[in-house]
Amino acid sequence: MRWSLLLVVAACTAEEAGTKPEPPDMRALIASYAAPTATFDSQGAIEVQQLIENKVGALLDFDAIVDRIQTTILALEEDGQSFAPRRAIVLEGEGVARIQRICTGFGDPAPPIDKDANGFLDLTVGYSNDGLDSVVFGGAIDCKEEISGKQMQVAGDVHLFVGEGTDIGDLTSTTFLFELANFEFDVNGTNLISGGFDFEVCRGETTACVPGHVGVLLALGDGTTLVFFIDLTTKTGGFRAADGVWTCDFTNDVCTNESGAVATIPEYQL
């Protein structure tokens, strides 16, 4: 009987070797962020005003959730500086790491750890000898977090593009492109995101987006796209468009491109 079991295990091993769960296909979204198709002008700036204000408003609070997600992924990284030494997780060869982090729940101080009551983040990271797989995926399962006095509740699918061949040690300096699907994000009982939502967190020098900013893809009525980017702390930013990068002065409501051309914009409530 034991022999049978062992042989079956061996057979299964041979079949399963090298197989990993298929991550969601983010290629179209990645391409859209990399190459917006609209030419920027004042009319477009007016057309996307409401979208910008809504999305930036959501991102101001969601930034804290981004930190939680990043912290969750970084559980894979050996932390030699922590007070209590942790066992190193060595990702070698080919495989998958699944990380679950139980959310804190509402209250100050935080309530006792309770996965059922407070929900959790569940992320899957594939890896190979070339580094992490480009798309991390998973989701938030009725996750409740209280951050800076705000009660945040998130639920839905998270797809996260972290770049090609990124090493786990380079995650904090790598641009993230988030795609949220079937998503709900509530802050203090107010729904800020419902359905799909996408944005990028710009870091490093390997992508078109400006480090230190977050970017959101905006669709115009004619089907073309712009990327609006902003530093959520300093409220500085601009647009990436088919005709280059436009840097905006949100105080004086003007944007200037790399050639010195100027376009006026409405007063955005950021």
Add this chain to the structure above:
Amino acid sequence: MKLVAFFTLLLAAQPAAADERITDDTPYKIPSGAFRAGLWKLQYGIPGVPKLELGTYTLPYVSFAFKVKSFNAHAKYQFFDKEHWTLAANLAVAYVDLAGLDVDAQIGIVPIQLLAARRIGKRLTLGLGVMYSSISGEGSYNADEATEFRGAVAVDNVQTWVSLMLQLSRGWTLYLESRAVSSTQAAGRADATFSIDDRTTVDVTATGNASIDELRGGSSLLAAQYSRQRFRFRFGIGYGNYNIPVINFIVPATTPFPELDISWVF
């Protein structure tokens, strides 16, 4: 000196053998109803099935002294034996359980051999062999309360060998063998669970296939066997990657290695 005297006595005591053919790694077998007891093996020629031989390696059972359970058995069936050709198939199984050492690990090995002998004249025999070996294991290990490893691995290889058996005189046979491990493939799956902190756990599943170049190689062996009616004494020297019996995987390093076996066939 006493050992030499002992062997001399043994050799002198036995009359000439009826069948002096080498049975290890060849399609030849011990006669039906005969029992072979030696340094490394016990074998029995099944009387009711005249072409079948069963056996076991003895040395692995020493592991019981170290609380490691191990069992092994092999069966050789000679399915063709006419004029110039003899053909046989050999199936073996071995199992090791390390639970007695408080290690949750089990290893299984299944080698399958096809063996051929082509008699060229009265004294010379050409031997051919091919063997597929599969070793598989599974186990788990709790490094501490926060970490648990589980794993399974399967490694297989293919060996081929060519041999020449030359009967020098009555009782003496020269054996020359050249062996090659042509491929070694590994497939594995390992799981580990890490508790990073009170809130965070990481489950890592590693999978992979690999061709293990270190476990490819070859060896050559020159040995002689002295046979009397019941007695077999084989000795020699080889060079190359030593093939470890039972598990049938080679030592990666290229070294000289001795060949020695003493057995009696009753």
